[in-house]
Amino acid sequence: MMIVDKKEFRNGALLGVSFFVVLAIMFMPVFGGRNAFEASDRLFNSIAKGSTYYIPQVMKQNEEFKGRQIDVAIQLDSPELISRVSRLFFDAGASVSTEGTQLKVQGDLGRILELTLQHADTVFHNRGDELVQKYGFHQKEVLYDWYKSLKAVGKSLTRQENFKEAAWIDEVLKRAVEVSYNFFKIEPRSAASAAGILTFALVFYVIYTMWWGYSILFMFEGMGLQMKSGKKKEV
Numbered sequence: 001m002m003i004v005d006k007k008e009f010r011n012g013a014l015l016g017v018s019f020f021v022v023l024a025i026m027f028m029p030v031f032g033g034r035n036a037f038e039a040s041d042r043l044f045n046s047i048a049k050g051s052t053y054y055i056p057q058v059m060k061q062n063e064e065f066k067g068r069q070i071d072v073a074i075q076l077d078s079p080e081l082i083s084r085v086s087r088l089f090f091d092a093g094a095s096v097s098t099e100g101t102q103l104k105v106q107g108d109l110g111r112i113l114e115l116t117l118q119h120a121d122t123v124f125h126n127r128g129d130e131l132v133q134k135y136g137f138h139q140k141e142v143l144y145d146w147y148k149s150l151k152a153v154g155k156s157l158t159r160q161e162n163f164k165e166a167a168w169i170d171e172v173l174k175r176a177v178e179v180s181y182n183f184f185k186i187e188p189r190s191a192a193s194a195a196g197i198l199t200f201a202l203v204f205y206v207i208y209t210m211w212w213g214y215s216i217l218f219m220f221e222g223m224g225l226q227m228k229s230g231k232k233k234e235v
Contacts, residue, residue, distance in 0.1 A: 002223060009222025015215035040201060043194065050188035052173040052190055055121045056145045065168055066110030073104045074152035084137060085149045091115060105153065113172050120176040126185060132184065143181045147173055
């Protein structure tokens with residue numbers, strides 16, 4: 001390999017070596033017990049969670065559905081699931097009865113969804129142990145049971161042509177239950193509270209990308225490889 005400019009090549013090699021040294025450090029668990037990629041992933045998940053906290057607004061909108069009575073029969077997967085779901089609906093003031101894997105529910109839709117939202121809010125703020133103590137099963141299982149049963153309730157209401165009620169159940173599931181379940185145990189943060197680290201991450205990403213680019217550029221120039229514009233041929 002011919003080196004025509006040792007200084008340029010040396011600068012490029014130093015940039016390349018330092019690039020991989022930094023990369024190796026980024027893979028080490030030196031960021032609170034996590035590597036840089038895990039830590040950044042958790043940070044962005046935390047900000048994403050903080051930006052999807054719709055439960056207070058949904059709670060206010062749910063007031064419209066208080067007093068709306070539902071009378072549905074839903075099919076569930078197992079006796080164990082029926083047992084858990086029955087307790088949830090009972091706590092929401094509904095009347096429940098079972099027949100095999102079928103659960104019949106009569107009650108106030110607004111009150112049922114109010115309890116659903118309260119449980120979702122508890123898990124969202126990482127206080128799910130309260131639900132474990134109350135029901136005796138995992139907090140995520142509480143949300144899963146609400147999701148599974150309310151999906152079935154929504155389908156039953158659709159068959160009864162109670163479309164507005166069915167649509168509202170879907171809204172509650174998407175904006176509250178799913179968010180709390182998917183961001184389980186992640187601390188919610190606002191983008192404003194993490195402005196400093198977000199700015200640093202963006203600046204570092206730009207610099208680190210250019211770092212490798214200049215390393216290649218200097219080494220190629222040190223080997224005499226340069227890009228030149230071609231001369232225009234006259235016809």
